[in-house]
Amino acid sequence: MKKSAKPAIAAATLAAGMMIAFTGTASAQCGKASWYALTSKTASGERMNPSAMTAAHRSLPFGTKIRVTNQKNGKSVVVRINDRGPFIKGRVLDLSKGAAQQIGFIKSGHTSVCMQRT
Numbered sequence: 001m002k003k004s005a006k007p008a009i010a011a012a013t014l015a016a017g018m019m020i021a022f023t024g025t026a027s028a029q030c031g032k033a034s035w036y037a038l039t040s041k042t043a044s045g046e047r048m049n050p051s052a053m054t055a056a057h058r059s060l061p062f063g064t065k066i067r068v069t070n071q072k073n074g075k076s077v078v079v080r081i082n083d084r085g086p087f088i089k090g091r092v093l094d095l096s097k098g099a100a101q102q103i104g105f106i107k108s109g110h111t112s113v114c115m116q117r118t
Contacts, residue, residue, distance in 0.1 A: 030114040031092030033068065035100030042083035051098040053077060056085035058092075064117065068095065070103040071112040077102040078118055 037050035044062040048054075055068070060081045069076040079099050086094040093115060097106070105111040 028114045028116040029092060030071070030112065032090055032110055033093040033095055033100075033105075033113040034086060034088065034091055034110040035095045035097050035106065036085075037097035044082045046082055048083070048096070049098075050096055052096055053079045053099050053102070054082045054096045055079040055099060056083035056094040057081050058084060058086075066115045067118050068093065068099065068103065068113050068115045070105060071114060073104050075103040 036048075036056070038048045039050065040048055042048050042054075042056070055066070057064075057066075060066070062081055064081045065078055066081065067076050067078050077095075077099050079095060083094070086092070091110070093113060095103075100106055103111075103113075
């Protein structure tokens with residue numbers, strides 16, 4: 001194999017691993033989450049409902065349902081992806097105010113979560 005082919009294969013392997021890391025129900029993604037309560041239109045075209053069990057994610061398809069678990073208290077909620085975001089560095093998910101209330105982080109504004117597809 002040529003020297004120049006090795007980095008390309010490594011990059012392709014890494015990309016494939018990242019793509020399948022969140023496809024099965026056994027895999028989970030963890031990181032920081034925040035909440036928002038706007039009433040404007042979401043990226044999916046529907047009106048944001050702050051009390052609905054919805055969330056914004058940068059790349060998951062609209063309509064995807066995920067279970068989000070607050071790592072600080074173990075509470076979880078199932079939400080539907082209907083928006084894009086978060087747009088703050090270091091955050092992986094923006095939950096609706098209603099979903100954030102369900103898992104108990106309204107006062108703090110953000111928390112550590114893990115999420116997996118349902």
